[in-house]
Amino acid sequence: MKYAGFLVSLVLTIALAIAVSRPFGAIPPLAPLLDPSHGFWQNSYSEDELAEDELELNNLNAEVRVVYDENLIPHIFADNQTDLYRAQGYITAKHRLWQMEFQTMAAAGRISEIVGPMALDLDRMTRRKGLAFGAEKGVEFIRENDPDSYQNLEAYADGVNQYIDQLSDAKLPVEYKILNYRPEHWTAFKSILLLKYMTDMLVGDRDLEYSNLRKILGDVMLDKLYPEFPTGVDPIIEAGHKWGFKPLDVTRPDSINYPDDQLVIEPLPQPEEGTGSNNWAVAGSKTKSGNPILANDPHLGLNLPSLWYSMQLTSPEHSVKGATLPGALGVISGFNENIAWGVTNATRDTRDWYKITFQDNSRKAYRYGDKWEQTSFRVEEIKVKGEELFLDTVVYTHYGPVVYDKTFKGTRQDVNFALKWNVHEGSNEQKTFLMLNTAKNHDDYNEALNNFTAPAQNFVFASKAGDIAMRIQGKFPLKWKGQGKFFMDGADPRMEWQGYIPNEQNASTLNPSRGFVSSANQHPTDSTYPYYVFDNSYEFYRNRRLNKRLSEMSEITVENMQELQFDDYYLHAAEALPIMLDLLGNEYGDDADAKKYVSLLKEWDFYADPNQKAPTVFYIWWRKTYGQIWKELSENVAPIVLPSYYQTVLFMKNEPDGAVFDLKNTAEMENAARHVKEGFKELLADMKSWEEKEGDFAWANYKKTSIQHLVPQFKAFSVENVYTGGGSGMLNATSGRHGASWRMVVDLGPEVKAFGIYPGGQSGNPGSKYYSNFINKWANGEYLNFDLRSLDQEEGVLFQTILN
Known part of the structure; x- marks a missing residue:
């Protein structure tokens, strides 16, 4: 995006600033947002244009050197572990501060502070699940049992906070400016909370x-x-x-x-x-x-800024590289000189x-065997932007x-x-x-x-x-x-x-x-x-x-x-489609559209490449057929889950006339063929509508892979309609909103060779050329060279920064 993109984004951002007044609370002050010295325009510069040769960082035991390669991947060289993690905190915050804080506020049930009452139910549920409670227990456990880890967590937090304390209004990440709030200090608790948040996601x-x-x-x-x-x-x-x-x-x-x-x-x-x-x-x-x-290759939501942040961390004891989780210490998926x-x-x-079973309405005791056990109460104080404090009392049992x-x-x-x-x-x-x-x-x-x-x-x-x-x-x-x-x-x-x-x-x-x-x-x-x-x-x-x-x-x-x-062989289709075609028979043989779609399916090699049309036809037909098979079950008011695709295909193959296919509320006896044919009728209607409105039904055009900003309303900061194949159930599991959030391949030879890529970029700033520059390579199945680099390696250096 550089200046041209930012001109478009500027208009959109003004609209956003006004639009957020309804779902998110009060309109942010437009004058500071548009101030050329401190506002939105200051986020139009890329990191190489703002590079600094030296930076002051307190509490270091020795000088730390940070070498950025041509992809803005930092390689941090420190003389000891504590300095290494203090520098990691500082450098990560420099490029991903808003993302780090937003994710931990989500994990703590604090999104209402930013966007107002629209997030209140989400925050209440998050708190009732006890994520913050679990993080508190985690911090206590680490402090008591592993003082070295706790010291490193504190060092990381100190690095983040030194960056926050140096942060001017002009350099404040643009999301803070739009949503009109400022970052708060980082803590060891937040790093642990982030890991609990990942647990909740998975x-x-x-x-x-x-x-x-x-x-x-x-x-x-x-x-x-x-x-x-x-x-x-x-x-x-x-x-x-x-x-x-x-x-x-x-x-x-x-x-x-x-x-x-x-x-x-x-x-x-x-x-x-x-x-x-x-x-x-x-x-x-x-x-x-x-x-x-x-x-x-972990498959998660495709978001911007990307979930992962690539980094090399080097001390006299080790050198490690791979994908870090902004807010957590070290590398999560990666390799060093000896292992991967x-x-x-x-x-x-x-x-x-x-x-x-509570003893009475006071909820102070509950039955456990032949006794009444005492409860405890945790009052969750939820700040809501533009409204009064919301208090939610959560009862805790053993x-x-x-x-x-x-x-x-x-x-x-x-x-x-x-x-x-x-x-x-x-x-x-x-x-x-x-x-x-x-x-x-x-x-x-x-x-x-x-x-x-x-x-x-x-x-x-x-x-x-x-x-x-x-x-x-x-x-x-x-x-x-x-x-x-x-x-x-x-x-x-x-x-x-x-x-x-x-x-x-x-x-x-x-x-x-x-x-x-x-x-x-x-x-x-x-x-x-x-x-x-x-x-x-x-x-x-x-x-x-x-x-x-x-x-x-x-x-x-x-x-x-x-x-x-990057393999996009559609095994589910390879196993289900022959059965479906056989059950369909020649019932629609004289319909021109039906002939076209059946012909596409019969000639298909079961690869879901982006330009293929058959995956779209199969995907719609399967979903319609599956919906018909489990129609009665899905109409229950009480929440349920439906049988798996895999088990459904086994039923279609092994007992096509079995009782599982009969809808009890109809006079007829349904079988698998009946559902397949009903699904095909619905396919024809859907395809007619799609071709009239959208035209091309190639797989990439149909599934519309999008990499969205963490705040979905900020569409100007998202990348939509990424042209790529794959899908759910395939090794290249790239669906509309999920896929390979990080791909890594490592050869463990005498000299370790590594390759990696993720769908985004190193920068968290939408105005930077490093915000989404990996996406096209990722979509095409390409990789970056991810080898470990030494401090004296000169090739591919973008800039260097010394932390004193």
């Missing part, structure tokens, strides 16, 4: 929906439609793995009383469709170079719900906060449910990443992971020594089979978790004989793993495509791994 539970489904369907039909181990599961840890440990005993109650009524309450926000990730590592026996190669690692979401159910009660929107008077979540227990995930940053081998990797509680993650590993590994890590409750699948009775002590699975018994594998490890959000293990594992959201397509390709491949190169990350 963890889900469907206890409410499953409780309702159990009531609607009964246990037999529920197990049929929602099997815990569907046919064809290809788990993360290779099938047949020998566990090599004696599991802890778990006692299942003789009888279980579940809350029995359908619950018409609003479910907690869940991870959005498309949230997922891929990671894998291949052994040297399968690569052309003879070196292990590791790849990672990456993460995917493990989708484990670590949130459970308990029905609370399970956790009572999220749903009579005081909350849409909740019945007699409904009280408490949330038990490992986020509310003290932990130190920050230490995991600080230790990974300096790790040298597999033992160091395992020691680092022992500190990690949540969110459950699949940590992939590779080393120059030749090892590859995968470990599914989190603090996982010890449960009897079926525990936590439904809402439970909090008055029954038998419903308690019976401890935690020991870290050394979490599912893991080292150097498997197949020559690779991989994960893509699927089932963690086969059915031989001795502990109960359940989640509603396991993935069934990306993982099988990935494992098939890795099994087939040999003489693998970095380029092969990059191509695999």
Whole structure:
């Protein structure tokens, strides 16, 4: 965007400033916003135009040098760890301050302070889930158990705050100017809160929906439609793995009383469709170079500023590079001189719900066995821009906060449910990443992971020594089979978790004989793993495509791994479409449009490239057919989830005339063919409308991948209609609003070679040429060279800054 773009943005921003007066509160003062010396225009400069040779930074033990490459990626060289993290805080704030603060305010339930009452319900729910409470517990735990980590957190915060204290009105990020507020000081608490926020983004539970489904369907039909181990599961840890440990005993109650009524309450926000990730590592026996190669691409919301901020951190002890999370210390997904690692979401159910029976309306005590336990109260003071302070009293039990009660929107008077979540227990995930940053081998990797509680993650590993590994890590409750699948009775002590699975018994594998490890959000293990594992959201397509390709491949190169990350083979379509075409038959053979669409589908190679038209036709037809199949189930007032695409295709294939396809409220007996044909009729109507209004229905034009600013109303700061392929369920999981938020491939040879890219840019300033300059490369499957650089390396230097 430079000046021309900013002329357009200026007009839009004035409009924004006026528009925000309605949804966001008072109009920001326009004179300061338009002041040429301090206002919007000062954000039109790129970082290389504002480069400073030296900067004063207090509390350093020695000089720190920061070298920016041509992509504005900083390489920080410090003489000790404390200086390194103080400098990381300063440099990150310099480029991503508004993003850091906005995300932690969202995590604390404080968005109403910025935008007014429109965010009040969101803030209330965030606080009732106890994210800030969990962060407070985390800070206490770290302060008491790991003073070194706490010292580094304080150093990072000091670096951020020194930048804030030096920040003039002119250089204030533009979002502060538009929304008319200023940054507040950073703290160690905010860094921990940010990590809890990531947990909330990635963890889900469907206890409410499953409780309702159990009531609607009964246990037999529920197990049929929602099997815990569907046919064809290809788990993360290779099938047949020998566990090599004696599991802890778990006692299942003789009888279980579940809350029995359908619950018409609003479910907690869940991870959005498309949230997922891929990671894998291949052994040297399968690569052309003879070196292990590791790849990672986390799939999250596509936002600007980008979720990730690339950086190299170098001290005398180590040099690490990769993707950092602005506001957290160290590198989250990356590599050093000896190892590489990456993460995917493990989708484990670590949130459970308990029905609370209060003694009386005072809610000061609740039944637990044959006793009344005392509650505590936490008064949440929510500041609301332009309005009075809002007070929300949240009751806490020994399970956790009572999220749903009579005081909350849409909740019945007699409904009280408490949330038990490992986020509310003290932990130190920050230490995991600080230790990974300096790790040298597999033992160091395992020691680092022992500190990690949540969110459950699949940590992939590779080393120059030749090892590859995968470990599914989190603090996982010890449960009897079926525990936590439904809402439970909090008055029954038998419903308690019976401890935690020991870290050394979490599912893991080292150097498997197949020559690779991989994960893509699927089932963690086969059915031989001795502990109960359940989640509603396991993935069934990306993982099988990935494992098939890795099994087939040999003489693998970095380029092969990059191509695999960008692979847009539509396995779901490859399995579903032949069945659908067969069930459709020739019923629409004489319709010209029908012939056109059927012909496209029959000739399709199942790759969802951006210029292909068949993916659009299949996507619409499938969604319409799926909607027809589960129409009756989806009409329930009580919240539910529908059966998976994978299970639905199995029903269509194996029992097309089965009872699962019959709609009970009609006189006829429906089968799979009937739903497919109804779906096709709806497809024809949709396609006619699309072609009349939009014309071209190529896949990229239909799915309209957009990378939105964190405040969606700021459309001038977003990038829309990115021309790229892929989609949900494909390795290149780029849908309309989600996709690979970071792609990394690392060759662990004698000299580590690395490549990375993400959909955005290093700058958080929409006026900078470094704000979105990676997007086209990312959309085309290209990468930046991400090798470690030395302090004396001169090639590709944009500018250098010395911190004194």
